[in-house]
Amino acid sequence: MTSVATPAVLSASALSNAGLPAEAGQISLADIAKAHDVRFLLATFVDMTGKPCAKLVPVEAADELEAGAMGFAGYAAGLIGQKPQDSDLIAIPDLTSFTPVPFIKEGLAIIHCDPHVDGTPWPYAPRVILKNTLARLGEKGMQAKVGAEVEYFLVNKNPDGSLSTADARDDSPRPCYDARGVTRMYEHLTSISEAMNGLGWGNYANDHEDAAGQFEQNFNYADALTTADRVITLRYILNILAEQRGMTATFMPKPFTDRTGTGLHFHLSLWSGADALFPRDDDGADDGGRGLGLSDLAYSFIGGILEHAPALQAFLAPTVNSYKRSGATTSSSGATWSPRKASFGGNDRTHMIRVPDEKRIELRSGDGSANPYLAIAAAIEAGLDGVTNRTDPGAPSGPGEAREGAHLLPATLLHAVEALRRDPVMLSSLSGDAAIGGYYADAKEEEFLAWHNQVSDWEIRTYLTSI
Numbered sequence: 001m002t003s004v005a006t007p008a009v010l011s012a013s014a015l016s017n018a019g020l021p022a023e024a025g026q027i028s029l030a031d032i033a034k035a036h037d038v039r040f041l042l043a044t045f046v047d048m049t050g051k052p053c054a055k056l057v058p059v060e061a062a063d064e065l066e067a068g069a070m071g072f073a074g075y076a077a078g079l080i081g082q083k084p085q086d087s088d089l090i091a092i093p094d095l096t097s098f099t100p101v102p103f104i105k106e107g108l109a110i111i112h113c114d115p116h117v118d119g120t121p122w123p124y125a126p127r128v129i130l131k132n133t134l135a136r137l138g139e140k141g142m143q144a145k146v147g148a149e150v151e152y153f154l155v156n157k158n159p160d161g162s163l164s165t166a167d168a169r170d171d172s173p174r175p176c177y178d179a180r181g182v183t184r185m186y187e188h189l190t191s192i193s194e195a196m197n198g199l200g201w202g203n204y205a206n207d208h209e210d211a212a213g214q215f216e217q218n219f220n221y222a223d224a225l226t227t228a229d230r231v232i233t234l235r236y237i238l239n240i241l242a243e244q245r246g247m248t249a250t251f252m253p254k255p256f257t258d259r260t261g262t263g264l265h266f267h268l269s270l271w272s273g274a275d276a277l278f279p280r281d282d283d284g285a286d287d288g289g290r291g292l293g294l295s296d297l298a299y300s301f302i303g304g305i306l307e308h309a310p311a312l313q314a315f316l317a318p319t320v321n322s323y324k325r326s327g328a329t330t331s332s333s334g335a336t337w338s339p340r341k342a343s344f345g346g347n348d349r350t351h352m353i354r355v356p357d358e359k360r361i362e363l364r365s366g367d368g369s370a371n372p373y374l375a376i377a378a379a380i381e382a383g384l385d386g387v388t389n390r391t392d393p394g395a396p397s398g399p400g401e402a403r404e405g406a407h408l409l410p411a412t413l414l415h416a417v418e419a420l421r422r423d424p425v426m427l428s429s430l431s432g433d434a435a436i437g438g439y440y441a442d443a444k445e446e447e448f449l450a451w452h453n454q455v456s457d458w459e460i461r462t463y464l465t466s467i
Contacts, residue, residue: 029095029111030062036100039107043070043091044232045115046126047078048440049318050371052236054110055091068092068116079443080115081124081436089115089122097229103195104240112229123431124439126373130228132431133377137270137384142277144380147221147267147360148231151368152238153213153255154185154247163255165213166247172212173332181208185215191241192217192234201230210333211259221267224380228372231264251368253317254324258332261325262368264316266376268383269360270301279358290396292346293358302344302353302361303393304386305379309342309352309365309407310419311426314444315378316366320451323412325367339365340409343402344393350400352409365409374430381429414448417441 033041043065044054053072057065064070074082074089082089091113100109115125122128137144154166165171170181182189189206196203202220209216219234221227235251242249254261270277278298280287287294294302305312317326328336337349344353344361354362366375385391397403410416420426420441427437 027095028063029066029093029098030059032095032098033059033062033109036098036109037107038100038109040105040109041065041093042108042110043093043113044110044236045089045091045113046232046371046373047080048124048126048371048374048443049079050126050232050235050369051078052232053077065091065093066095072115074115074117074122079440081122081439082117087117089117089125092116099199099233101195101233101237103191103198104237110233110236112232123433124436126371126377127225127228129430129436130225130373130377133380133429134224136432137380140384141272143271143273144224144376145221145269145271146224146227146376147218148227148372149216149218149263149265149267150231150234150238151209151214151216151251151262151264152235153211153250153252153262154188154215154242155213155250155255156246157248166242167213170208170212174210174334175208175212175214176210176333178208182206188242188245188247189215189217192238195237195241196234209260210335210337211256211261211331214260214262221269224376228376231372253319253322253367253369254328257324260331260333260335260337261328263325263337263364264366264368264370264372264375266363266366266372266379267356267360268363268376268379270297270383276359278360292355292396294355296390297387298358298361299393300386300390301383302386303391304383304389305353305363306342306344306393306407307386307391308382308423308426310410310416311423312378312382313365313410314413314416314420314426314441315374315429316363316370317410317416318371318374318413318444319367319369320413320448322367322369323410323416326365326409327411337364338367341402342407342409343397345396345398345401348399351397351402355396378426378429382426385425412448413444417445417448 039059041057042054043057046052068090070091071088074080075084093111093113097112114128115122155163156166167184175181193203193206196219205218207216238249280295326338339352343351345351347356352365394403428434430436
């Protein structure tokens with residue numbers, strides 16, 4: 001999110017012009033809102049599924065919000081570890097996440113909040129979970145920087161319940177990077193780009209993706225918490241601006257059987273202050289013959305992710321529909337772009353972990369339904385376990401290959417849940433508490449069984465007269 005210390009958003013002159021103190025320590029949420037002509041605040045947090053929950057707070061009540069007076073019935077909000085009889089979730093705003101969104105509604109801003117219960121950060125809340133992981137990382141003298149590639153489809157829902165591409169002319173089996181498709185969606189794509197750049201996110205590309213109706217809009221990497229906040233904010237912006245144009249923006253991993261699915265790829269790197277920890281630091285030395293220019297710490301981090309990959313998928317691919325994407329063998333374009341094994345290699349998009357350069361790794365097995373807070377936290381925890389145990393990932397795999405013995409990624413959400421329950425590191429990756437991991441696993445098993453208990457058209461076609 002745009003920081004209150006970012007000059008482009010809240011400069012000393014802007015504060016002075018608004019008649020406010022320039023010293024950051026004296027700035028209140030009401031001050032920030034006043035400086036940006038904000039009249040209403042969306043006090044926002046997400047549940048474990050990534051659903052944005054919010055109260056619309058008039059700026060006149062900003063002091064009450066900041067003081068912790070805004071309560072939510074947590075059980076009603078969604079999957080967040082509460083029962084009907086539990087104390088309220090109290091939304092405590094993070095002032096550094098203040099984001100004016102006048103392109104949505106004039107005078108509106110979003111502010112991300114950390115849910116508390118009885119005065120303590122709630123350990124089931126996804127943003128709190130990520131902050132707990134980052135605190136543990138900080139104790140080791142490290143920080144994480146993350147970039148995210150947000151893909152989505154623009155669709156219409158037909159009267160019979162089926163989906164169709166919002167742009168009826170966008171029907172090619174291989175539309176990736178199609179200049180005409182991008183041009184037809186010019187107003188939508190440029191409005192999103194201008195919104196991101198107005199917030200200082202650094203939008204640098206807007207692409208037609210590999211499937212008809214599918215797009216990706218990229219922004220610069222940042223610290224892990226900021227990027228997770230931005231993913232949530234961008235999803236909200238995409239949803240609302242698409243609706244205003246009569247379309248639906250969906251992050252569903254596989255809305256069309258015959259098309260490429262939607263990913264959420266994360267670019268991860270570790271730092272110590274201004275020093276990048278992934279590049280090999282001894283000049284002229286090789287990296288054990290692997291040829292990717294990474295440090296021993298980076299290889300151990302990769303090794304941890306690969307070792308815990310089956311359980312990690314419960315967070316990176318957290319829905320029933322996720323496994324229609326990762327289980328696909330082909331698509332109309334000829335590729336699925338979804339890894340099926342826990343492999344790593346160089347600049348090769350078929351691997352679970354791609355190493356585009358020595359400064360970062362790209363984790364490619366996440367999909368559009370992933371909660372960015374949980375996905376980033378769990379991936380860091382897996383990597384840290386590799387660093388602690390000096391896990392050796394072996395040699396990089398060649399193009400389109402995986403090393404012998406590489407883990408197969410789960411075939412269904414139930415397989416991912418079972419892998420999570422068998423992996424004590426991943427089960428304890430949420431706020432360091434296996435009970436929270438168990439709660440999440442139980443909920444995901446129930447989700448799988450709720451889908452499994454529905455009779456589908458496929459079953460009727462296959463079994464109605466087969467016997």
